Amino acid sequence: MPSAMLDQRFVTENLDDVRAGLARRGYDDEATLSRLTEAAATRREVIVEVxxxxxTRNEVSKAMGQIADKKSDEFAQTRTEMKEVGEQIKALEARQDAAEAALREILESLPNLPHESSPDGLDETGNVEILIHGKKPDLGFEPKDHVALGTALDIIDFERGAKISGSRFAVLKGAGARLERALMAFMLDLHSTEHGYTEIWPPVLVKDTALRGTGQLPKFEEDLFKIASAEGWQQHQDDKDGGHDLYLAPTAEVQVTNLHSDEILDGKDLPVAYTAYSACFRAEAGSYGKDTKGLIRQHQFDKVELVRFCRPEDGEAQLDLLRGHAEQVLQRLGLHYRVVQLCAGDMGFSAHKAFDLEVWLPAQDTFREISSCSWFGDFQARRAKIRYRPVAPGGGKKPKPRLVHTLNGSALAIGRTLVAILEQYQQADGSIVVPEALRSYMGGLERIAAT
RNA sequence: GGAGAGGUGGCAGAGUGGCCGAAUGCGCCGCCUUGCUAAGGCGGUGAGCCCGUAAGGGUUCCGUGGGUUCAAAUCCCACCCUCUCCGCCA
Structure with missing residues (x-):
């Protein structure tokens, strides 16, 4: 989902590689690429000049400070000359700004380059199934979907959700509400106590700058809910850096990845791993016809997220590790699922390499995404300015800071997990067996049945 | 909502027009000395960008943006943020 950007120097100096990588994602806008190289060249020329x-101005000005007689004709003359130089500098700075703005705009529009291990393909048909875990539950009857089950058990109320908040909102009730909360606690406990993640409870309203850091802005604004604020809150929006908008977070990835924006981490602290629960909000613009029924696609949903920061050389292994942690949730819950590796063209804008976890939904007779685990390379770190200082090899000078690599994955999307449990654990009588791993979180409840 | 204070390098904290990318202390790194649960001495220690194979050189940055000036951390304007006190509130 996030955007962020590629490295300007890398792009201009390795244009052929970049072109090839982008082509794997179906990107072939030669005109834009040539505008980019042009802007980069202009920028450099102007910088050299300015x-x-x-x-010159610095040297002369310094000398002028030494002159005793500030009233002399010579002084006045130099001052005039320097004033002229000042005007030239100002003009060149304007050109530099223009070139950099153009460059930035183009760079921000380019998606990340796929990792060499990401398979070719332009859409989901190019994804590769990696593994299938477990098998379809043998229900022995025609499975009901979670809408029917949840409604009959009176644990999900879509109509009242719509009444108070509109379409794509639902109310959980009784054992349904408890189950949602149990899943949140179960997931956070698993990751914080067994997988070594530090637990974070983040704000849900986030600044536009944070959304830029991870890349939801500027490209995907239509997917977000922006807060219409009180009078005076953002009256200075037009100022370049004055004021800021607030948005409802679409994923905890935003808050948690930005925890370290504008920071230089100590290399010996890496990898850093956080897990966070957050309510997530998505406008779902452009998906009007999809999943209109049920909990699959809501404007508000709950999710436990995993975020890791690591050294570039560890990125790929960290992705496998993170994916394993997400899979562990499904395994402990005894859910049948599969893992697919996303092809170049189906990955999110910022991803370098990514896997989706798809859980089996009997009523739909198919696997549905329940987690997406991505390795972003330095793509997000560049925008969010997240760096680390490598540990000095055997003493000596401090190495230069480098960009970290960021990773994240859902572990899991709670609403969809609830859906999967209802559907996979449903019984012939419409009741739901509570997975053993959750029972201690459900007050010992073993089965959700109609009352 | 009312009143006030402040934003400087990893941290603390000087600095009110040129000698300031910036004192001092702490922290950190290296070397030396020493031996008793440690201390002391010396040196070094911000980031981005541009040129350069490199060595190195240049440039920008003292919350953000703009202005004044030959020259701004320092003067002017606006904004953002943080903190303290009072009120209110989960």
Missing amino acids: EALRQ
Whole structure:
């Protein structure tokens, strides 16, 4: 989902590689790429010129400070000359700004390059099934979907959700509400106590700058809920850096990845791993016809997220590790699922390599995404300015800071997990067996049945 | 909602027009000395960008943006943020 950006130097110096990588994602806008190289060249030329002028001005100004007689004709003359230099600098700075703005706009529009191990393909048909875990539950009867089950048990109320908040909102009730809460606690406990993640409870309203860091902005604004604020809150929006908008977070990835924006982490602390629960909000613009029934696609949903920061050389292994942690949730819950590796064209905008976890939904007779685990390379770190200082090899000088690699994955989307449990654990009489791993969180409840 | 204070390098904290990318202390790194649950001495220690094979050089950055000036951390304007006190509130 996030955007962020590629490295400007890398792109301009390795244009052929970049072109090839983008092509694997179905990107072939040659005109934009040539505008990019042009803007980069202009920028460099202008910088060389303006810096030379600045050097002159600095040297002369310094000398002027030493002159005793500030009333002399010579002083006045130099001052006039320097004033002229100042104007030239200003003009060049404007050109530099323009070139950089153009460059940035293009760079922000380019998706991340796929990792070499990401398979070819332009859409989901190019995804590769990696493994299937467990097998379809042998129900022995025609499975009902979670809408029918949840409604009959009176644990999900779609009509009242719509009444108070509109379509794509639902109310959980009784054992349904408890189950949602149990899943949240179960997942957070698993990751924080067994998988070594530090638990985070983040704010849900986030600034536009945070959304830029992970890349939801500027490209995907239509997917977000923006807060219409009180009078005066954002009256200075037009100022470049004054004021800020607030949005409802679409995923905890935003808050948690941005925890370390603008920071230089100590290399010996890596990898850093966080898990966080957050309510998530998505406008779901452009998906009007999809999954209109049920909990699958809501405007508000709950999710436990995993986020990792690591050294570049560890990125790929960290992705496998993180994916394993997400899979562990499904395994402990005894859910049948599969793992697919996303092809170049089906990955999110920022992803370098990614896997989806898909859980089996008997009523739909198919696997549905319940988690997406991605490795972003330095794509997000560049925008969010998240760096680390490598540990000095055997003493010596401090190495230069480098961009970290970021990863994240849902573990899991709670609403969809609830759906999967209802459907996979349903009984002929319409009751639901509570997975053993959750019973201690459900007050010992073993079965959800109609009352 | 009312009143006030402040934003400087990893942290603390000086600095009110040129000698300031920035004192001092702490922290950190290296070397030396020493031996008793440690201390002391010396040196080093921000980031981005541009040129350069490199060595190195240049440039920008003292919350953000703009302005004044030959020259701004320092003067002017606006904004953002943080903290304290009072009120209110889960």
